[in-house]
Every structure is written in structure tokens, then in C-alpha cells.
Amino acid sequence: METLFFLIISLVAIVSAILVVTLKNPINSALSLIMTFFCLATYYVMLDAPFMAAVQVMVYAGAIMVLMVFTIMLLNIRVDASKKHSHKLILGSIIGFFTFLNAFFVIYRSRAALPTGPYSGEMIKSVGHTELVGREIFTNFLLPFEVTSILLLVAIIGAVILAKKKI
């Protein structure tokens, strides 16, 4: 049952990912990308990580893609369907083929079953995924967490300075 579900979601993810690069209209491409993000969130749910799934939808599908759609709308890129785009098909397919080969070998050669660690499905269910993530972030990974927040703060201040004409 879970395999069937996985296959359906994967099919949707792959089809929408292909549509992102093949559709002519940039807004429709953006919609397909949102669909792909949604499928990724579904994978997180299947891996017992509901917090990651919610954050994936909220941050990627909800915030970043809204900005992208905004940009596309404001730049008003209108593509006429008659115009044929040459994306250097042969070059692209060669690069794609080798990337695929690369990914295939990485997955094939690596061990599929990694050491499990202290977190089992039952433990996540009884303690709660959000609680576990929070505990790890604020104890073992406190320094990386704080460094990331300083990085984000710098980005925010940078955006304000760039957007303001007179400071």
C-alpha cells in the first residue's frame, strides 16, 4: 500500500518537474514547481517527519514561490506560444544523461540502510517530531543555528539598505 502511494506521488513529482522546464508560460512553470514541492512534502510525511513537511510547504511553496510568482507577474513576461525555443537539445540531453549516470552510481554504490541511530518510528510517534527537532536544534546544534540566524539577519539588513534610497 505504501509502495503504491509512493509510486503515485513519484509519478506526479516527476511529471510536474518535467513540466517546469517544458512549459512555455513562466507562471504555469511556477505552478508545476509548487506541485513538485508539495510532492516532496508528502515524502517527508511518509518518512515520519511531519514538521519537515509543514515547513517545506510553508517556506518553499508558501513563501519563496509567492515571491517568484510576484516577480514573474511584475516583470510581465508574456511568451507567445508560436515562438520556438532552441535550448540546445543535444547538449542538454548529454549533460542530463551524465548527471543521471552520476546520481545512479552514487545511489547504487552507497549503502541503502544506514545505521539507524536512536530515532525509531515509535520514538518519533511517542515524543513527537516537532519536540525532537526543537530539542536537537537548541542543544546539540545551537551554534550552527545561531550562525544561521546571524546570516539571515545580515540578509534582512542588506535587503533594507538596498531597497531604501535614503538611509
Added chain:
Amino acid sequence: MGIEILGLPMMYYIAMVAKVLVAFVFVLLTVAYATYAERKIIGHMQVRLGPMRTGWHGLLQPIADGVKLFFKEEIIPSQASTFAFLVAPLIALVPAFITFAVIPFGGTIEIAGYKIPLQIAAYYDTAAGQVYDVNVGVLYILAMSSLGVYGIVLAGWASNSKYSLMGGLRASAQMISYELSAGLSLVAVFMLSGTLSLSKIVEFQSGLGGFEWYLFKQPLAAFMFFICSLAEINRTPFDLPEAETELVSGFCTEYSSMKYAMFFMAEYANMVTVCALTTTIFLGGWNGPLTSAIPLLGPVYFIAKVYFLMFVCMWIRATLPRYRYDQLMHLGWKVFIPVALVNIVVTGIIGYFI
């Protein structure tokens, strides 16, 4: 009920389908009659009668409206980008409805020996002896409401009309800004509850005979959350995206027939969602006197509280004039977000000492 499918008793599946159907039909009916109630309540507040002709005191009005919209001609503007124009109403409507999956509308009831929690995305684990629901219920709702923005943005853009585009831009800017302060005001509640699961948040409010509400512990957060939610779902006094005096009808100017009805339904379904969420987090959810003795009273209390909040929404609409755009942005970014942050800090300090 001895039949098992995939290791789970048949009763689980029947209960799941029944819960989905009941919640969905309930929300649909509420949405239909909310339009009637709104016209009637605002009418009486403005010393008018409201709809009177269709049925007794206009009770059949929503059905007549539905039939009318259903049989109207469907117009797609020739310069519109068709795909986005067609999917926009769906994208607006679906997130508004699926948020009900995680809202608990009652306690655990027992049917034929099986314990069934009255929440769609939840089940009773007999081995562990407790109810499991979505661990990130509130985040799920916030995530879904952040998707609702696409419907409006796409509708505005795809219509290829100036009014629609202005409405869409306004709506998205407003929804993104108020999403932040709504989320931040909820953080203070999570600091008290220590969980994101909605059924546990309701459980924590069951003390004092069902009146230990987070509204009394976090009045500021409750107030801010309700107002930010009103802004997020584009209700008056924040209905700038469809300000009819300036923008005709905003993002849905070019829509007709059932697609227009879908936007309309999405708006009212969002209102029901917001009221249900506020009830669950701040007003004790389905808690009330005597719920432990008679579990079926839970849904009754829940519905009563939700309807009361919806009445408040309509009351606000009848009372307050519309905000100006710069006032709206000022309120969101320079008032609500700093106040919400201070509220979090104060809650943290008090929580550390108690």
C-alpha cells in the same frame, strides 16, 4: 465488525469516511447559510430587513443564489491565460476546505467498542491507550492558508485586466504581511502549551470546568490573532483586494458563473476556518461544562463558539469602515509584529519564573 483491511478494523475506515462527510457537509451548509446570515444580520443592524422574498423570511435565498450562479453563462476573457484562469478558483477553494482535517470538533466517543476521536486526522491507538493526531496541526493550517494566496494572485494575473491585477497584488501583499503577525502571536500560546497538536492544546484548556481558556492567559495574542486572521482572509475592515468603490470587485472582476461562486465559497469557508481555529486555540475548543459526562455535548459547544465568532465577524463588517492601504501596512508591520515579539519575550520571562 470483525473484518480487517490492512491490519486495521473495518470500523476505522467507516469512521474516517463518516467524519469526512459530516465535517464537509457541515462546512458547506455553514458556508451557504453564512451568506444568508450575513445579509440578514447586517440588514437588521442597519435597520433594514435583508432578504425576505424567497421562502419564509428569505430562508431559501442561498439555494436560489446557488441555482442562479450555476446556470449563468461562463465567460473566459479572450486575452486571459486560460490555464491559470481556470485553476485559480480551485486553488483558492481547496486549501480553505482541507484545513478542517486537523481541527478537533469533539472528544472521543465510543461506538460498538471502538473509541473514535472526533477529529478527521486522528485515531485511537488501543495499544498505547491514547489518541494520536497530526503532530504539527497548527503548522499544517498555517501552511495551507499560505497556499490560498496563489488562488487570488493567479486570478488577478490571469484575468489580464487592470482592476484584477491591482486586487491580486493588494491581496497577496496583505496576506503575506499578516501571515507573519498571525504566526508570531500564536508562538506565545505554544510556549504555554508546549505542543503544536491541536487536540492536546484543547486538552490543556479543559481545567476549571472547561473554562481554562488561553484567551484569559494570552488575551493580547488572541486579539491579535483574530484581527490578523481577518486581514489574511480579506474580510472587512481589511477587504481592500475587493474594494468595490475603487477596484469594481478586485481579483474576481472577470469571473462569472460557478467560478465566481467558488471564490465566494472560499471566502466564507476561510471565515469558518479562522473562527474554528480561534475557537480551538483560544476559546477552549469543544470544552465546556459536562462534556466528560455527555461527550456529544462537545460538538455542540464547538459549533456554538464558532457561530458566535462568525457573528462577531459580521458585526465588525457592519460597524467598521474600510482601512486605507498605508494604514493597513502600518498596522501590520509596525504595530502587530513588534507587539507580538514583545508578547513572546514577556511570556518567556514569566514562564521562566513560574
